[in-house]
Amino acid sequence: MKKVFAILMSVLLLAFCLVPAFAADDAEPCQHLGATENRGYIAPTCAEEGFSGDIYCLNCGEKIADGYVLEKSQIHRNAVAEGAVQATCTTPGFTGDRYCADCGAFLSHGQTTSINPKHHGDYSLEVRNAVEPTCGKGGYSGDTYCSGCNQLVTEGIALRPTGEHTDADGDNVCDDCGTQLPEATRSFKDYFLGLLNPKTFFRVLADLFKTFIKTLAGQ
Ligand SMILES: [Zn+2]
Ligand SMILES: [Zn+2]
Numbered sequence: 067m068k069k070v071f072a073i074l075m076s077v078l079l080l081a082f083c084l085v086p087a088f089a090a091d092d093a094e095p096c097q098h099l100g101a102t103e104n105r106g107y108i109a110p111t112c113a114e115e116g117f118s119g120d121i122y123c124l125n126c127g128e129k130i131a132d133g134y135v136l137e138k139s140q141i142h143r144n145a146v147a148e149g150a151v152q153a154t155c156t157t158p159g160f161t162g163d164r165y166c167a168d169c170g171a172f173l174s175h176g177q178t179t180s181i182n183p184k185h186h187g188d189y190s191l192e193v194r195n196a197v198e199p200t201c202g203k204g205g206y207s208g209d210t211y212c213s214g215c216n217q218l219v220t221e222g223i224a225l226r227p228t229g230e231h232t233d234a235d236g237d238n239v240c241d242d243c244g245t246q247l248p249e250a251t252r253s254f255k256d257y258f259l260g261l262l263n264p265k266t267f268f269r270v271l272a273d274l275f276k277t278f279i280k281t282l283a284g285q
């Protein structure tokens with residue numbers, strides 16, 4: 067029993083010695099000598115001021131230094147050109163003056179560019195040297211020229227002969243090559259309209275009569 071009491075006493079004694087030691091440690095203020103953290107940093111831009119960020123002690127969590135305002139940056143990251151003009155085959159262009167898209171600051175003057183022979187802008191294109199193909203002869207689609215600079219834009223292509231005779235005047239002779247055409251090449255509509263013309267009507271009647279006589283004669 068005496069032994070147990072002795073052990074209990076020594077444990078209590080030890081506890082009394084240690085507790086004040088811990089308490090003293092807690093009461094001693096943090097010297098903030100360990101790791102710190104920056105909170106709230108904002109990078110400055112050309113348009114807005116920044117913030118250096120507050121400094122916190124990671125050991126005790128206290129703010130140990132206030133941040134301060136950072137001046138606007140002189141670096142303009144997003145430039146835009148204004149008043150740019152595209153060069154055409156007859157007029158020079160302009161690259162446009164450059165401004166900062168973020169703060170609007172003027173950055174640099176634009177430059178005049180030389181004419182661009184390949185950009186014909188709003189000029190109309192004219193087709194020249196076109197040749198209509200006929201029944202026996204090939205044609206040509208025509209070359210395309212710019213009405214502004216008068217330069218050849220695209221060359222034409224050869225067109226095949228149509229292979230079909232044309233007979234606009236209805237004389238059964240091809241207008242292009244002079245080939246005699248059979249009656250059948252005239253459309254039924256043309257034939258019918260022709261009949262409405264009294265002159266044609268009587269000619270057709272006469273032809274029919276002649277054919278009839280020839281048939282009778284056995285030819
Ligand atoms: Zn601290
Ligand atoms: Zn800017």
Ligand SMILES: [Zn+2]
Nearest residue numbers: 155186212215
């Ligand atoms: Zn042109």
Ligand SMILES: [Zn+2]
Nearest residue numbers: 201231240243
């Ligand atoms: Zn023909």
